[in-house]
Amino acid sequence: MPRLNQFTFYIESFHHVRNGISLPSTEDIQKTFIDFPNNNIVSYVDVFPYIERNQCHIYSYPSLTRYYTDVSNSFPGGLFEHVRAVSLFDVRPFEHEFFLRIQKSFPFMEELSLDNCTAQNRKQSYRSNSDNRNLSLIKYKIKALDILF
Incomplete structure (x- = not known):
């Protein structure tokens, strides 16, 4: 080639x-x-x-795929403008920073599937790693949500 x-x-x-x-x-x-x-x-x-x-x-x-499956805590981030459906999987807990990375990486996500049965370590009362404010609310503009545990 x-x-x-x-x-x-x-x-x-x-x-x-x-x-x-x-x-x-x-x-x-x-x-x-x-x-x-x-x-x-x-x-x-x-x-x-x-x-x-x-x-x-x-x-x-950059990726042109419309689906990104089994995203874990190891996901390095990036911008995926073509992805519409995302599934998250890990045996380690998903923390606030991870969900923020997902929101920024998949701005046009319409479907989200979540498979994780491990509770978060840092709850809303904890402070973010990146600043001294309480953890912010993360909003997704999705049409479908599937939660498995």
Whole structure:
């Protein structure tokens, strides 16, 4: 593919782990795309030993996908103007800063699915990490909300 100037993709993989098999690190994944200097490649890996599951997201940025699934606390952020449906999954608690990052990253989100049964550590009475004010209310302009626990 010597004439390929740009490669646009979105890959999400899951692995059920029973005997210690693990995914490559985020750094290892980034190294595999060294021959794509014209692409901004984003990747992150989540390891969930409690449920024996690993997941990996790898995509070119900016992304043109309309769906972004299984977003976890490891999500690095960014702007995803084409995404309309988002699902959140993690075994770690989703904190206020995470929901703020989701709101800013997916400004045109219409559907949100949330799968997390771990309570927040920092409640409304705690102060935000980024300033000294109480945590602000985060508003989403969504048409559908699905909460699983």
